Amino acid sequence: MTNKITELFNIKYPIIQAGMIWNSGWRLASAASNAGALGLIGAGSMYPDVLREHIQKCKAATNQPFGVNVPMLYPNIEEIMDIIVDEDVKIVFTSAGNPKTWTSWLQDRGIVVVHVVSSLKFALKAQDAGVDAVVAEGFEAGGHNGRDETTTLTLIPMVKEQLHIPLIAAGGIATGQAMLACMALGADAVQVGSRFVASEESSAHIAFKNVVVDAKEGDTQLTLKELAPVRLIKNKFFNEVQELYKKGPTVEELKQLLGRARAKRGMFEGDLDDGELEIGQIAGLIHDIKPAAQIIEDMVQEFRGAQKLVKEISL
Template sequence: MSFKHNRITELFNIEYPLIQAGMIWASGWKLASAVSNAGGLGIIGAGSMYPEILKEHIQKCKKATSQPFAVNVPMLYPDIEKIMDIIIDEGVKIVFTSAGNPKTWTSHLQSHGIKVVHVVSSVKFAVKSQEAGVDAIVAEGFEAGGHNGRDETTTFTLIPMVREKIDIPLIAAGGIGNGKGMFAAMVLGADAVQVGSRFVATPEASSHQNFKDMVVKAREGDTVLTLKELAPVRLLKNKFFEDVQELYTKSPSKEDLTSLLGRARAKKGMYEGDLEEGELEIGQISGLINEIKPAAEIVKEMISEFEETKIACQQF
């Protein structure tokens, strides 16, 4: 299958319009390089890395693949200036930004020859991102794992609405984990898809095996969007989640919720494997994830299923 004239494959110089999300505690150099070597775009998730750790991951990724890869940077990161300096110094050519104003870093990064993609969860912020001059946009529906949009707009509602309002390349994210979902998103106007949760269940993901196993066991309804007063986040149900629900029965303040959340709760769950007290961020698509398999196999299967679906739809 050739995607030669696809706007995203041309923008990033990759084979397939398939992007691996830059998930905290999962997206290290092993996963990013595996996806890039398979023809997609791998992303290193800087959100859970100190600057020197990110530098190490970028250098290892450059040794592991000759293909393009990206770094995802949440703009709320406290050491963002150091992070951006490392990205520029190490010659990274693609940056995905999120959780902040795209105007802050876009022109600076582009002045160093870097393509900038901003992640949004609404039409309003998609338009603002285009006005800020980004090269492409990820529009993420609330099915996605991790931190999410407050409007709770689903991916397949969000994508066509965003497509109507912007002209630049559009990447769909949230609830996409197979070739059929990829095809559907692109029919609705996306130029590519970004996949997160499916790549958690891979040997290359840096997240803990306990977390991966729980993702595979998850079924419909096992994830819930919660903590909206702080920053909406989709979590697997566990003891910590039940503690949050119990606190909600007492009409908690933001301070109460912040106290319960504490520090490093996501690291405890996803990276250290504490399935009781940790925060376990994953998307609704986890209900369709039934096994752990190499990232390259996932890419191959998604592209194959995409092609089969396209052929099948031509028969209608």
């Protein structure tokens, strides 16, 4: 399965384990990398000293390439970037910010830079900023999302049509069949988030993992667009947000209801009532908790099986 992405990252399979807050620590990243994918540590929920610890533990747990996902709205961004360089991390995925800010700085230090976008407009801006690859994430994805509500099936070919650097598809991908579909549309690889939430190595609370496994079609919805659009499992907190919307709330009223550390309470601490439970629409297809290596092996086998089926039914 050699292509531009496997060569760029020096990995076996064109699969990236997403760097999700409160889910993607060193255990998950190293397990994914050891299984032939690219594991990512999610820096967005880590203080600088915690990130350094996770990077060091990941290096001790794998001799395969891994990276760090960095939301650029991070308040300690300069310290985070210095730690990444100091710890000799070779791959960085940036998100939630202007790619021009850090791309050249990182590349000058020998780091491959990938930027996450949710639209063609921002994909082209990332390309102009000189990134090495782009992740185009559709509306189906969990967590913080784009405002345009463009689905992965629509977004990937639109971006591919105008992009000349490697393209990674994300949003609603948890199976090898979906992986093949995205690559048929022009993606060079896929980034998978929600499926890895329900992995044994995910740092998410077991109560949250079980909610993901139990989720059905329609159990998630995008909300809080006035702040930062986020896809959540419907729970007590989500219902409180919906009730507030009936009153035509101000941005300040939404911020007051959101408060602080909602995502940590929900995903990391297991508060299923008052926490944010961020997950993608694909949760309806996730039925069990597995080791990360098994998830990757399953996807590869499904991908190959789907390839064979397509050849058999081709016109």
